[in-house]
Amino acid sequence: MSAGADKRVVVLAGDGIGPEVVAEARAVVDAAAARVGLRVCYDEQLIGGVAIDATGEALPERTLDACRDADAVLLGAVGGPKWDDPNAPVRPEQGLLGLRKGLGLFANLRPVRAHPALLDASPLRPERLSGVDLLVVRELTGGIYFGTPRLLEAVPGGGTRALDTMVYTDAEVRRVVALACRLAAGRRGRVTSVDKANVLESSRLWRRVATEVAAAHPAVELDHLLVDAAAMRLITSAAGFDVVVTSNMFGDILTDEASVLTGSIGMLPSASLGARGPGLYEPIHGSAPDIAGRGLANPLGAILSAAMMLRHSLDCPAGAALIERAVDDCVQAGARTADLGGSLGTAEMGAAVREALARVPAQ
Ligand code: IPM
Numbered sequence: 607m608s609a610g611a612d613k614r615v616v617v618l619a620g621d622g623i624g625p626e627v628v629a630e631a632r633a634v635v636d637a638a639a640a641r642v643g644l645r646v647c648y649d650e651q652l653i654g655g656v657a658i659d660a661t662g663e664a665l666p667e668r669t670l671d672a673c674r675d676a677d678a679v680l681l682g683a684v685g686g687p688k689w690d691d692p693n694a695p696v697r698p699e700q701g702l703l704g705l706r707k708g709l710g711l712f713a714n715l716r717p718v719r720a721h722p723a724l725l726d727a728s729p730l731r732p733e734r735l736s737g738v739d740l741l742v743v744r745e746l747t748g749g750i751y752f753g754t755p756r757l758l759e760a761v762p763g764g765g766t767r768a769l770d771t772m773v774y775t776d777a778e779v780r781r782v783v784a785l786a787c788r789l790a791a792g793r794r795g796r797v798t799s800v801d802k803a804n805v806l807e808s809s810r811l812w813r814r815v816a817t818e819v820a821a822a823h824p825a826v827e828l829d830h831l832l833v834d835a836a837a838m839r840l841i842t843s844a845a846g847f848d849v850v851v852t853s854n855m856f857g858d859i860l861t862d863e864a865s866v867l868t869g870s871i872g873m874l875p876s877a878s879l880g881a882r883g884p885g886l887y888e889p890i891h892g893s894a895p896d897i898a899g900r901g902l903a904n905p906l907g908a909i910l911s912a913a914m915m916l917r918h919s920l921d922c923p924a925g926a927a928l929i930e931r932a933v934d935d936c937v938q939a940g941a942r943t944a945d946l947g948g949s950l951g952t953a954e955m956g957a958a959v960r961e962a963l964a965r966v967p968a969q
């Protein structure tokens with residue numbers, strides 16, 4: 607790859623283990639960039655709890671503006687006990703949701719692969735794991751996460767009631783299912799659309815639109831699965847899935863579940879993409895306050911998210927492949943953080959990836 611203009615990456619380290627894992631991801635990006643002649647510059651901004659402490663807002667305008675102007679955004683995690691008061695008017699998670707919405711990132715790609723060397727790190731039996739290589743495409747800017755009305759109110763005569771609303775338009779379903787179909791065409795050609803169409807009106811719309819969209823993609827075979835059955839199949843026979851497309855909340859829940867197949871939630875990367883503009887790259891794990899600041903967190907989810915960033919936003923598939931190969935090699939060689947039953951710290955795991963990267967032969 608020839609050296610072009612600098613790619614601009616906004617870094618939102620955020621809360622908890624966010625800064626620790628993002629530091630390793632950044633160092634790995636630099637190592638890969640040096641190998642392939644990519645130039646990256648970073649702009650650190652605030653989000654989540656640290657942003658609330660500094661500015662009173664979870665997503666300061668300055669952060670959103672910087673993200674809009676960037677080629678990509680690399681994020682660690684948001685949230686923590688310090689900001690967990692359920693009655694607080696401002697919460698760290700609002701920063702993340704505002705960023706997703708503000709950048710129009712309607713599709714969240716969460717690849718789940720059971721690495722052969724990590725089969726023993728999962729509580730599931732190895733035969734349930736071998737061959738697992740699936741991609742969850744989670745709708746990210748609609749559904750119950752963003753539904754209105756949303757309220758908490760006193761009920762006349764006593765008590766309190768809370769209300770969230772689940773809304774989907776056909777256009778919202780169409781664009782995310784179409785993306786899932788395009789991605790499936792480059793994989794094994796199968797899309798499983800997950801819904802709760804036996805109960806929810808929004809799911810019946812989802813299913814109808816998904817069927818229409820898939821009909822326009824003859825190379826793709828679509829099937830439908832109810833979310834409760836999907837939750838079970840992820841444990842019993844996940845190798846049967848190729849691309850799974852689903853709504854915002856179902857995707858949130860199913861991907862935490864699916865992470866168990868990989869051995870640890872610390873392994874799972876994600877890319878959030880819109881129709882245009884910068885993508886957002888973040889591990890799917892949370893801020894892990896129990897281990898924050900102790901140098902114990904697994905940085906591989908963040909590092910693999912950075913690889914997705916090189917592929918989807920920085921026009922550098924060679925750098926992405928290099929990082930993914932390095933992670934594979936060092937996992938194969940037995941590098942393990944505590945979540946995977948090992949003893950490496952965050953920085954040691956990052957260093958192991960960079961050493962493996964330096965050993966990947968030039969293509
Ligand atoms: C995720 C997280 C977020 C979500 C939280 C932190 C708001 O769980 O990215 O999966 O629910 O989307």
Ligand code: MG
Nearest residue numbers: 858859862890
């Ligand atoms: Mg989640």
